[in-house]
Ligand SMILES: O=C(O)C(=O)C[C@H](O)[C@H](O)CO
């Protein structure tokens with residue numbers, strides 16, 4: 001029995017907000033987990049502090065599955081991003097502890113490595129097609145084997161995925177939501193042109209990806225997928241909102257462009273039909289928002305039976321703790337597809353020193369026992385919480401749209 005002695009939540013903002021759970025056992029072994037939910041951070045912090053931590057004290061840190069079931073079934077109120085991010089933080093911290101006690105990196109506890117490294121995709125973006133292609137060339141020169149392309153849309157002042165900074169992108173950019181303008185027609189014209197220019201400049205030996213970010217209807221997505229087919233994209237992501245999983249059937253009827261979805265999913269139930277009916281090719285659920293390693297592995301096993309591969313979300317709002325956990329998962333699951341990798345800033349990396357590293361287009365979680373990531377609490381304390389929201393989107397006539 002490895003008794004949980006204490007647990008607490010650390011909120012820090014080294015350029016952006018992160019919520020981290022730290023669990024300590026009677027033996028003095030500690031583990032950390034990420035609980036960051038972009039724009040709604042304090043809801044998860046309070047859920048953990050007020051409702052989860054009191055129930056953890058005295059429990060056996062080794063009983064990861066049982067604690068997961070206790071928090072999931074025991075809450076009575078199931079699923080949802082707040083609950084599942086809180087459970088994920090506990091789950092990650094417990095895997096971290098188990099790895100440290102065993103003296104093994106977590107991927108060894110998950111069955112060992114299924115591959116040598118984890119192929120990642122970087123984010124090339126720019127205000128124009130030329131800018132975006134130049135950024136993509138730069139990523140290729142850095143060794144990336146897969147690159148996501150997001151370009152500004154003429155006539156729209158700002159749009160998802162286009163950053164002021166070439167290397168770092170932080171969409172949660174203001175203490176009240178920024179308002180963006182959206183035009184499907186303008187957007188649908190630009191993306192195929194961007195892919196044509198990118199193939200011309202980059203050639204065919206690099207994977208190209210694109211994130212629609214939930215802004216199309218199924219039939220519009222079918223059209224865009226078809227228009228992109230000549231450029232053989234690796235995937236088209238979040239083509240439509242997946243609340244109605246049936247929507248993807250309509251997209252599938254019109255295009256062979258591979259489909260990825262799931263960064264906002266919290267459990268296997270959000271993806272059941274999508275996977276079972278093979279309506280998608282990649283599931284983007286991630287460790288922090290989908291209940292931790294314990295639940296994400298369950299999703300991946302289910303997906304594997306239907307030829308759906310993984311493509312975990314890896315934007316900057318997923319802290320280095322989630323990135324580390326994702327890499328242990330990615331290295332071990334048989335049906336790994338790709339991992340998103342949006343680099344964190346130097347300040348963030350200093351607050352969260354980590355063992356994972358990038359080389360030749362791939363990341364590796366490293367060999368440190370546990371997750372191989374820590375939180376420097378002194379550094380974290382220098383960056384107090386600062387409220388920040390994701391933008392919202394409106395159509396040209398003022399109607400609300402999806403961002
Ligand atoms: O990285 C992606 O694919 C995203 O869509 C990033 C999201 O907008 C971001 O994580 C929201 O917090």
Ligand SMILES: [Mg+2]
Nearest residue numbers: 211237238263
């Ligand atoms: Mg996305």
